[in-house]
Amino acid sequence: MNGFKQIVQSNRVWLCLDCGKCSSVCPITRHVVDCYTSPRLLVETAIGCGEAEVLDDPLLWSCLTCNQCTEICPSLVSFSDFIQNVREAARDQDRSGDCTHGGMIQTWGRMMTDPELKQDRLDWIGSGLKTSEESDTVYFTGCLPYYDAAFEKLDIEGIEIARSALKILNHLGIEPIVLADERCCGHDQFWQGDMAAFRKLGEANLEILKRTGAKRIVTTCPECAWTLKHTYPDTIGDSGMEVLHLAELLAETDLLDNLTINPDTAHKQVTYQDPCRLGRFSGVYQSPRDLIQGLGYELKEMDHNREASLCCGTSCWSSCGQVNKKIQVERLKEAKSSGAELLITACVKCQIHFKCAQNDPVLEEEVQINIRDLTTLIAEQL
Amino acid sequence: MKIQEKGSKIILFTCNWNAYSGLEGAGAEKRSYSASVHPIRLSCLGRITPGIILKAFEQGAKGVYLVGCLEDECRYETGSQQIREIFLETKNLLKLLGYQDNQCQLDFVAAGNGKSFVENIHKFVKGIEELEENL
Ligand code: SF4
Ligand code: SF4
Numbered sequence: 001m002n003g004f005k006q007i008v009q010s011n012r013v014w015l016c017l018d019c020g021k022c023s024s025v026c027p028i029t030r031h032v033v034d035c036y037t038s039p040r041l042l043v044e045t046a047i048g049c050g051e052a053e054v055l056d057d058p059l060l061w062s063c064l065t066c067n068q069c070t071e072i073c074p075s076l077v078s079f080s081d082f083i084q085n086v087r088e089a090a091r092d093q094d095r096s097g098d099c100t101h102g103g104m105i106q107t108w109g110r111m112m113t114d115p116e117l118k119q120d121r122l123d124w125i126g127s128g129l130k131t132s133e134e135s136d137t138v139y140f141t142g143c144l145p146y147y148d149a150a151f152e153k154l155d156i157e158g159i160e161i162a163r164s165a166l167k168i169l170n171h172l173g174i175e176p177i178v179l180a181d182e183r184c185c186g187h188d189q190f191w192q193g194d195m196a197a198f199r200k201l202g203e204a205n206l207e208i209l210k211r212t213g214a215k216r217i218v219t220t221c222p223e224c225a226w227t228l229k230h231t232y233p234d235t236i237g238d239s240g241m242e243v244l245h246l247a248e249l250l251a252e253t254d255l256l257d258n259l260t261i262n263p264d265t266a267h268k269q270v271t272y273q274d275p276c277r278l279g280r281f282s283g284v285y286q287s288p289r290d291l292i293q294g295l296g297y298e299l300k301e302m303d304h305n306r307e308a309s310l311c312c313g314t315s316c317w318s319s320c321g322q323v324n325k326k327i328q329v330e331r332l333k334e335a336k337s338s339g340a341e342l343l344i345t346a347c348v349k350c351q352i353h354f355k356c357a358q359n360d361p362v363l364e365e366e367v368q369i370n371i372r373d374l375t376t377l378i379a380e381q382l
Numbered sequence: 383m384k385i386q387e388k389g390s391k392i393i394l395f396t397c398n399w400n401a402y403s404g405l406e407g408a409g410a411e412k413r414s415y416s417a418s419v420h421p422i423r424l425s426c427l428g429r430i431t432p433g434i435i436l437k438a439f440e441q442g443a444k445g446v447y448l449v450g451c452l453e454d455e456c457r458y459e460t461g462s463q464q465i466r467e468i469f470l471e472t473k474n475l476l477k478l479l480g481y482q483d484n485q486c487q488l489d490f491v492a493a494g495n496g497k498s499f500v501e502n503i504h505k506f507v508k509g510i511e512e513l514e515e516n517l
Pocket of ligand 2: 066
């Protein structure tokens with residue numbers, strides 16, 4: 001138990017005992033019906049009960065690490081970090097979250113820890129898109145090629161996001177380096193508490209990235225951006241390179257200034273899903289909105305937006321069930337009731353999770369709204 | 383060198399019904415195949431997931447051979463169709479991970495056909511052996 005108490009102390013979550021403010025916003029607390037669970041209660045369990053109770057608490061593996069709690073916390077507690085620390089300790093006792101998708105995604109992540117692995121991951125580049133061996137900029141593809149293969153049935157914009165990113169970068173005169181031996185960034189391994197795999201992935205990536213001599217990493221995945229920019233320096237090492245989500249980079253350019261607005265998109269009503277890692281984690285709220293409006297769309301905000309945005313319902317593939325589905329459906333209904341006819345995201349995982357929820361044969365129209373990635377929408381207009 | 387002498391493993395997933403009876407048929411007819419092949423019987427090949435196939439490779443398998451029932455002989459009607467989709471998805475992932483085409487194959491055999499089952503296994507093992515020789 002001492003281990004957990006120490007984690008309680010280092011994360012200052014004892015402050016939660018007298019509080020419980022975030023129980024009102026935590027999506028897991030709101031949607032779990034067969035028992036009561038909340039961030040405060042988990043802390044109470046960690047302090048007052050045995051280890052087994054903590055390991056069995058429904059919040060431990062279902063917490064989305066969405067930071068909605070942190071956003072309103074009066075005591076500046078980072079509850080997500082507490083969860084991450086406890087998950088790490090739980091791993092030592094062979095405990096882990098649900099094995100979603102038959103463990104496929106965790107497995108390919110672990111397979112990428114093999115230093116001998118020779119991936120064949122650049123086929124998507126094809127003709128018409130320019131990359132180079134030497135450049136100031138690396139385009140970090142993340143797991144897009146893998147998601148594209150794994151979620152073909154959901155008709156997601158997987159690798160199309162990467163192609164669009166290259167098209168946009170080329171349009172700006174940037175011919176980035178795209179790495180043949182890039183590994184999964186390890187975001188999910190980190191948040192699942194699998195530090196052994198995370199470290200191996202991170203170390204491999206840092207070595208590959210440093211070898212390029214580039215100054216900047218651009219990615220279209222908010223999770224890659226957060227992990228490369230913050231988690232690597234905090235835990236493994238710093239690439240010394242600037243890390244940007246493409247939306248941040250584009251906000252600094254005049255890309256959209258001279259754009260002839262497509263009459264099809266002009267004044268079309270759209271809404272925007274703030275991905276947790278881009279919004280609450282990185283504080284990037286305005287750039288994607290500026291880009292959306294720059295494309296001529298009329299932005300209709302959902303009731304919960306920016307700091308109060310609701311999560312897409314699943315995180316780091318460690319839980320997928322009734323509760324996650326309820327969160328997704330709630331969000332999709334909110335997107336529809338904003339009056340928008342298009343839901344724009346800037347994270348492939350938001351798209352995967354929402355499109356999966358839309359597959360529900362019972363809900364049908366209630367949750368049907370077209371979903372697109374910001375990157376592909378921009379590329380389409382160039 | 384034979385794959386068996388190298389200690390490499392090949393995982394053979396078969397479904398419990400027609401395909402497995404092929405393997406039983408091979409046994410009854412005393413037909414031998416490489417000892418590096420480790421058969422795992424599933425209730426239906428359509429119940430496998432890409433994650434399980436990847437896991438076999440993660441744990442060091444050199445090849446994964448999937449043997450199912452002919453389409454119109456699937457006991458659960460849709461299993462043979464499902465495995466085709468699962469196989470394609472897995473192949474795409476394995477290609478990205480740098481695996482060769484012949485390291486994961488899918489075949490369908492008729493009930494109790496031990497001869498063709500073993501011939502298929504020989505062919506699969508040979509493919510893996512050639513690959514290992516070229517490494
Ligand atoms: S995380 Fe913050 S808001 Fe939530 S219970 Fe703890 S102290 Fe209160
Ligand atoms: S991070 Fe999100 S899911 Fe986890 S406790 Fe906080 S609000 Fe709840």
